[in-house]
Amino acid sequence: MSAGLYMRDLRIAAPGAAAPFVRIDAHVPPGQVLTVMGPSGSGKSTLLAALIGSLPPGFRLWGGIALNGRDVTDLPTEARRIGILFQDPLLFPHLSVAGNLAFALPRGLRGGARAATIEAALEEAGLGGFGPRDPATLSGGERSRVALMRTLLAAPEALLLDEPFARLDVARRAQIRAFTFDTARARGLPVVLVTHDPQDAEAAAGPLVPPFGH
Known part of the structure; x- marks a missing residue:
């Protein structure tokens, strides 16, 4: 196969x-x-x-x-x-953008490597520096990109x-x-x-x- x-x-x-x-x-x-x-x-x-x-x-x-x-x-x-994306990006409102992305990462990835992985994902999505942002401050397109990167970080x-x-x-x-x-x-x-x-x-x-x- x-x-x-x-x-x-x-x-x-x-x-x-x-x-x-x-x-x-x-x-x-x-x-x-x-x-x-x-x-x-x-x-x-x-x-x-x-x-x-x-x-x-x-x-x-x-x-x-x-x-x-x-x-x-x-x-x-x-x-x-298998990852899935819905109509609603379903970001966690109590977490920052970086916190939302971190949710998908393995627990064994810590410290600087964890932070670097998150920032690299944001850069790829054209959202460099958005890590501390509250998801409520993002546009619909920005929320969609964060949701996609979070899904992809789960490999x-x-x-x-x-x-x-x-x-x-x-x-x-x-x-x-x-x-x-x-x-x-x-x-x-x-x-x-x-x-x-x-x-x-x-x-x-x-x-x-x-x-x-x-």
Whole structure:
């Protein structure tokens, strides 16, 4: 099996339903963005929940999920090495920007090395010197960049995007979308984007599939 994220005949049924409402069979190689596009209620977020290991009780899952040669279908979320970004950046309001980034780092990384890793991430995101800032003082685009870097500092092997650009204004959306895709590709991460926005799909420049078909 080659590198990347595999969804092998993945099917998901809602509680009490006989037939699956999510069906997908796909391989996302390193550096590629697979876009799953469909209307609200079509199962896009349910698919991401299955990939991250957070399907609500009662949902049934068939098929398999593999990442870089590891079968992760039955692993807990923290063991899958899959990161996710949501519409809301979900920064911790009681922590500084640097504190938010530090949350993703291993405990064994301490002192100067820890501070240098955080500052390097901020520099990469064009936010050098923002470490002491309160997240409440950041713009929507700045919060999105901090959320992305925090996710990447946890060293995921794949990245899931649950419409993370939807709440940004048009000018910021294009900028943050490009930054997110470019950063993920530079790290060789397979990416799954769910969206209802055709512009997201066009910018992703990868395969496009519905959540309910092969």
